[in-house]
Amino acid sequence: MLNITPYPMRFEGSGKEYFRVWSVNVLLCIVTLSLYTPWARWRTAHYFYGHTFIAGSPLEFTGQKRRMVKGFLAFAALYFAYELASYTEQDTAVNLFMLCGALLTPFMWRSAIRFRVNNTRWRGLRLQFTATLGEVYRYSWPLYVVVAFWAFVYWALMNPSDSLFALPHWTELLFKNKWRVLGWLALFLLLSALGLSHVDYNYRRLTVERTTFAGQPSRWKPRYRDFAKIWLYSLVIGAISLAVFIRFNVFVYQWMKEWESAAGTGTGTGTDSLWMQALWMLPFWILPFMLVFSAIGTLSFRKAQMFHLVWNQIGIGQIARFRCNLRTRKYVGLCLMNLTLTIFTAGFYRPFARVSEYRMRLESVTLHLKGQPDQLAGELVLAQGSGVGDAIADALGMDLIS
Numbered sequence: 344m345l346n347i348t349p350y351p352m353r354f355e356g357s358g359k360e361y362f363r364v365w366s367v368n369v370l371l372c373i374v375t376l377s378l379y380t381p382w383a384r385w386r387t388a389h390y391f392y393g394h395t396f397i398a399g400s401p402l403e404f405t406g407q408k409r410r411m412v413k414g415f416l417a418f419a420a421l422y423f424a425y426e427l428a429s430y431t432e433q434d435t436a437v438n439l440f441m442l443c444g445a446l447l448t449p450f451m452w453r454s455a456i457r458f459r460v461n462n463t464r465w466r467g468l469r470l471q472f473t474a475t476l477g478e479v480y481r482y483s484w485p486l487y488v489v490v491a492f493w494a495f496v497y498w499a500l501m502n503p504s505d506s507l508f509a510l511p512h513w514t515e516l517l518f519k520n521k522w523r524v525l526g527w528l529a530l531f532l533l534l535s536a537l538g539l540s541h542v543d544y545n546y547r548r549l550t551v552e553r554t555t556f557a558g559q560p561s562r563w564k565p566r567y568r569d570f571a572k573i574w575l576y577s578l579v580i581g582a583i584s585l586a587v588f589i590r591f592n593v594f595v596y597q598w599m600k601e602w603e604s605a606a607g608t609g610t611g612t613g614t615d616s617l618w619m620q621a622l623w624m625l626p627f628w629i630l631p632f633m634l635v636f637s638a639i640g641t642l643s644f645r646k647a648q649m650f651h652l653v654w655n656q657i658g659i660g661q662i663a664r665f666r667c668n669l670r671t672r673k674y675v676g677l678c679l680m681n682l683t684l685t686i687f688t689a690g691f692y693r694p695f696a697r698v699s700e701y702r703m704r705l706e707s708v709t710l711h712l713k714g715q716p717d718q719l720a721g722e723l724v725l726a727q728g729s730g731v732g733d734a735i736a737d738a739l740g741m742d743l744i745s
Contacts, residue, residue, distance in 0.1 A: 349666075350710045354702045356394035358695030364390050365694035381411040392463070395705060398716040403464040410458075445490055449483040450476060452546065460554055466716065474553035482549050485541035492538075496531065532578065540574035541567065543649075551657050559660030565652055573648045581641035588633035595629070632686070636679060643678035647671040654708050662713045669707035677703060 368383035385408050392404035421440075428436035453476060460472040544567045551563045651669045658664035681696030 347711050347713050348715070350398040350712060350716075352705050352708045352710065353396040354394055354698075354705045355396060356390065356698060356702075358698040361390060361698050362694045381415040382408060385411055391701065397465060397710055398712060400466050400716065404462060405464055405469075406458065406462040445487070448486065449479045452483075453479045456550055460550075465556075468557050470554055470556050472550070472554050474549050478549065478553070482545035483542065485538045485545065489535050489538040489542075492531075493535070533575075536574050536578045537571060540571045543574070544570040547649075547653060551653075556659050557662075559662055562658040562660070562664075564656035569652055570649075573645055573652065576648070577641050577645040580644060581637060584637040584640060585634070588630070588637055591633070592630050636682065639678055639682050640675055643675045644671060647674040650704055650707075664711050666709045666711060667707050668709075669704060674700075674703055 364386055368379070368386060371379040372383055385404075385406065388404045388406065392402040395402045425437070425440045428440065453472075453474060456474075457472045460470045463470050544565075548563050548565075551561045554561050647669055648671055651667050651671070654665050654667035654669075677699060681692070681699065684692040685696055
C-alpha cells in the first residue's frame with residue numbers, strides 16, 4: 344500500500360522582484376497606449392507560475408505570446424467598434440454588440456479556461472480541459488435567466504406604458520413608494536445573487552470535473568447549497584457594512600450642522616468660511632473610500648470562503664487530494680491593509696499587495712499525494728489546444744493568476 348505524503352505549496356517570489364516586473368509593464372503600457380498589454384500579461388503569468396512550487400517542482404506557463412497578441416488586437420478592434428457606435432448614438436448597433444457579448448460569454452469563458460489549463464505544466468506533464476462548448480452553454484442557463492430578468496426590469500421601467508404592469512414613471516415610483524421599491528430591489532438582488540451563485544458553482548464544477556492530469560480525472564465534492572450560503576452571507580455583509588457607512592456619514596453631517604449652528608459661524612471671517620466649507624465636504628470625501636472598503640471587504644470574504652470550500656473538496660483521481668487551511672478573517676484583514684497601503688502610496692504598493700495575497704492563498708493549500716511525485720512523470724503527454732478564441736478570451740482581462 345502506497346503512503347500518502349503531504350506536500351505544502353510554496354511561493355518563492357517576492358514583492359520586490361515582482362515590483363520590477365510590474366513597473367516595467369505599467370511604464371510600457373503607458374508609453375505604447377496599452378498595446379504592450381498582452382506582453383505584460385505574459386510576463387506576469389510567467390513570473391507567478393515560475394515561482395509557484397508544488398512538491399518541490401515549479402509550475403510552467405507555456406502560453407504563446409503571438410496568440411495573446413492576436414486576441415488582444417481582435418478584442419481591441421471590437422471594443423473600438425462598440426465605442427464608435429455608442430459615441431455616434433447608433434442604438435441598434437450598440438444593442439447588437441451587447442446581445443452578442445451576452446451570447447458569447449460562455450464561449451469566451453471556455454476559451455479562457457482552456458487556454459489557462461492547457462498551457463499549465465508540472466514536471467513536464469500538462470493539464471487538459473476537455474469540456475465541450477455545448478456543455479458550457481448548458482451549464483450557463485442561470486446566467487441567461489439573470490440577464491433576461493434584469494433586461495425585462497429595465498425595459499419595464501423605461502417603457503412604463505408598454506409594460507405588463509403599466510407602471511408610472513420610475514422616478515415617481517421611487518419617491519412616492521420608496522419602501523416598496525427598496526423591498527422589490529432587495530428581492531431582485533437576492534434572486535440575482537442566487538442565480539449568479541449557481542453560475543459560479545456550475546463553472547467551477549465544470550472546470551474541475553473536465554480537467555485531467557496524467558490521465559486521471561479530477562474529483563469534485565462541493566454542493567451548491569454551500570455556494571449559495573457564501574453568496575448570501577456576502578450579500579448580507581455587504582449590505583450591513585454599506586448601511587453602517589452611510590449611517591456614519593449621516594451622523595457626521597448632522598453633527599457638523601449642529602456644531603455650525605451652535606458656534607454661529609455663519610457670520611465668521613473668510614478663513615472661518617473656508618474651514619467650514621472644507622468640513623462640510625468631509626463626509627462626501629469619506630463616503631467613496633468607505634464604499635471601496637466595504638466592497639473589498641465583502642469580495643475578499645467571499646473569495647476566502649470559496650477558496651477554502653473548493654480546495655478542501657477536490658482531488659485528482661485516486662492519486663491526490665488537497666487540503667486548505669486559509670483563515671477568512673486573516674485574509675480579509677490582509678486585503679484591507681493592502682488596500683489602505685495602496686491608496687496611501689498612490690498605487691505603488693499594488694505589486695506587493697498582489698504577492699502577499701497570492702502567497703497567503705497558495706501556502707494555505709497542501710497536496711496529499713499517494714506515492715512519490717516521480718511516479719507521475721512520463722505517464723501522459725497532453726496535446727496543447729489551439730484557436731484564436733483562446734487568445735481573445737485571455738485578452739478580455741481574465742487573470743491567469745487569480
